[in-house]
Amino acid sequence: MELSAFIAVLTGGLVLGVLYSLMAFGLALVWTTLGIFNFAHGAFIVLGAYIAWQIGNPDAFGLGFLVSAVVTVIAMFVIGVIFQFLLVKPFERKPNIVLLTVITTLAGATVLINLINVMWGPRSKQIVLPASGDLSLGLFRITANEGLMVLIVTLTLATLGWFLLKTPLGRSMRAVAQNREAAQLMGLNVPLLYAATFGLAAALAGLAGVFIGSIRFMTPNMGDDPLQKALVVVILGGVARFTSPIYAAFLVGIIEAFSTYAVGLYWTPAVLFVLMIAVLVVKPEGLFGRRERSV
Amino acid sequence: MCLQSRMTFNHFHRNDALAAFLEIKGLGKSFGGIHAVRQLDLSIDRGEILGIAGPNGSGKSTFFNIMTKVPFAADRGEVLLEGKNILTRKAHDIARSGVARTFQRESVFPSLSAVDNVLTTVENSSAGGTHRDNVAAAILALDQAGFPATLHNTPAGALPVFLRKLVMIAAALALKPRVLLLDEPASSLTPHEIARIQALILKLKEADMTILLIEHVLPLLTAVSDRLAVLDQGELIAIGTPEAVIAEPRVVEAYLGKKQ
C-alpha cells in the first residue's frame, strides 16, 4: 500500500469516525440513562434527513442548509420527547423493560418509516451542502463539505461535553444515568431528565441524518445501516464514559475504511460484526469500558 | 391585632405536642404475601432522634422506602409533616420538601466528584442560586458532614466506604432537610468512624433536625436516640426510652428467637 493511498484511506476512516460518533452518541446516551436500546434511532436519523431536505433544499422550502439543520435539530428534539412519552415511559418501571422497549421502539420505527414513505414517497433525494471544492493539509485531502461536517460535529460534541460536565442540567443527566434512585432522593426530576435525554439523543440523530442525507441518496429505508453501525460502535466501545463511544466510532470508521480497501465493501459489515462478537466474548463491557453502566 | 397574632404564634409553638411534627398513620406495604410493613403508626417530635431497630428483614428499610417513595410507594397510609400528607407528592418533591434520606448501601454518583455529587442536589433543590452560591452551599454541606476538603474533587466511586457515606450524608444535608432518615449509617465502619458518625448525628440534633435512625450498631443507637422503636416482621413491637425497650421481653425474643 502506497503512502498516499494509505493516507487517503485513513482520512476516509477518520471522516467516517466523525459521522459515527455523532450517530452513536445519542444511542449511548439513552442506553446509559434510560437503560434501553432505542431501535428507532435509525428511523430518527432518516426523519432528520427528510426534515432537513424539506426545509433546506431548493426543490422544497429552500431555506438553506443552516436553517434546515437548526430546524431539524429542534424538531427532532420535540419528536424524541413525544416518542419517549408514548413508547418508553409507560413501561419504565416494568422488570422486563428492555425487551418491551425493543418491541415498542421497533414498532415506533416502523410507523415513522411508513409515515416518511407516505409524506415524501420512495423516490430518492439528496441534501445539498453549501460548500464546494476540496481542503487539503499535506497528504490529507477532504472535500469542503466533509470539512464542514467535521467542523459541525466537532463543535457539537465539544458543546455536549461541556454541557454534560459543566452545566447543572448536564450534571443532573449524568447523575440520573449513574443512579436513578439516589437522584430521586436528591430531588432530581427523573421523568423530566429522561425526556430531555431522549430528546437530546433524537436531536443528535437528526443532525447525523442531515449529513447522511448529503453523502448518500436518501430513501425511507436508509436508516438500517446507521442503526447497525451505531450499535456496533456502542457495543464495541462500551459506555463507561460518554467519550467511550467516540473512541470506538473512530476505530470503527478506520477499520471500515481499511477493510473496504482490503476486502471490499461487500465483506466489511462481516468484518465489523466478527470484531464486535470477539469483543463481546473477550471484554463484554466494551473496549473502553468498565463493567458498570455510567457516564 | 398585632399582639394577638403574635400570641397565637406562640400558642402554636407551645402546643407542638398536640399536632406532632411528623406523624405516620397506618402506613403499610406488602410484596405479594409478605407484609414488609404493616399498619405502622408513629408520631415524632420536632428535633427528636428516633432510633429504629429490628432483626434483618423486619421492614426497616421498606419503611424509609415508602416514606420517600424511592424506589416504591406505600400501599396504604399517610405521612404527615406538620399536618400535611407528603405521600401525595412525587418522589423528588418529597425530597425538596425537606425529607432527606441516605441509603443502607453507600449510594453515590460514582463518576461525579464528591463536590459535584452534592452540587447536583443543591442545583435541583428549591434553594438553587448562582453557580458560585451553589458550590459554596455544596462545600458547606460537605464540611458539615466532616468530609475532608482535600478530597472534594475525587470521583465519589473511588472513595473508601466511610467517605462515600459522608458524601451521601452531605448530599442529604444539602437539601436542608427538616427530617433526615439515616439507614444504617454505621454499617461496615470501624469503631473510630462510628464515633465520628455519632458525633455528627448529635451535632445535627443540636441544629434542630429531626432524625430517624435505622441501625444495627446498638451502642450508637442507644447513645443518640431519644426514643427507640423496634420492628419485627413489619410490626412495631416496642417503643420508648432505649433502656426500657431493650429490656422488654418481646424485643429480646425478636432478636434471640422465641424460647420454647
Ligand SMILES: Nc1ncnc2c1ncn2[C@@H]1O[C@H](COP(=O)(O)OP(=O)(O)OP(=O)(O)O)[C@@H](O)[C@H]1O
Ligand atoms: N423490592 C422488594 N420486593 C420483594 N420483597 C421485598 C422488597 N424489598 C423488601 N422486601 C421484603 O420485605 C421485608 C423487609 O425488608 P427490609 O429490607 O425492609 O428489611 P430491613 O429491616 O431493612 O432488613 P436489614 O436489617 O437486613 O436491612 C423482607 O422480607 C424483604 O425480603
Ligand SMILES: [Mg+2]
Ligand atoms: Mg435495611
